[in-house]
Amino acid sequence: MTDVPDDFADVLHGVHRLMRRTLRAGVVGPPIRGAQVELLRLVDKHPGVRVSHAAERLGLAGNTVSTLVNELAEAGLLHREKAADDRRAAVLHLTPVAEKRMRDWQERREALMREQVGRLSVPDRAALAAAVPALRRLAQGLRKEVDGT
Incomplete structure (x- = not known):
């Protein structure tokens, strides 16, 4: 008998690690660590996000996100500016270099997954498609756990 939650967590982690490794091979520019990528993706989806809100969304301490912001700003990938409604708060935007890189x-991630999923059998592709709604609900549950709601 298999332990579905444990097996699933192991497989999901392995797929994510292999995707990162494969995609990292073709990256132009200095490497970006996982937490930095998460922050860049968040800012890409929510331009003008406040540092404090980014910390909440990522489930990280504010000082950790501030460190990431400083690193990414030094690398020319992130721009921070004062919030219009609160000059003490900073809002974040991707630089043009970061926008292109993201x-x-x-595009490379989509192509990789399209290619790999395309290699699967029709029943396997159907199983993956059928699992997407459950995976979204799983992600929502994990988000609630991180957010403490």
Whole structure:
């Protein structure tokens, strides 16, 4: 008998690690660590996000996100500015270099997954498609756990 939650967590982690490794091979520019990528993806989806809100969304301490912001700003990938409604707060935007890098990464990720899923049998592709709603609900549950709601 298999332990579905444990097996699933192991497989999901392995797929994610292999995707990162494969995609990292074609990256132009300095490497970006996992937490930095998560922050860039968040800012890409929510331009102008406040540092404090980014910390909440990522489930990280504010000082950790501030460190990531400093690193990414030094690397020319993130721009921070004062919030219009609260001059003490900073809002974040991707630089044009980061926008291009994120767009390239997204295109490569989509191509990689399209190719790999295309190699699967029709029943396997159908099983993956059928699992997507359950995976979204799983992600929502994990988000609630992180957010403490």
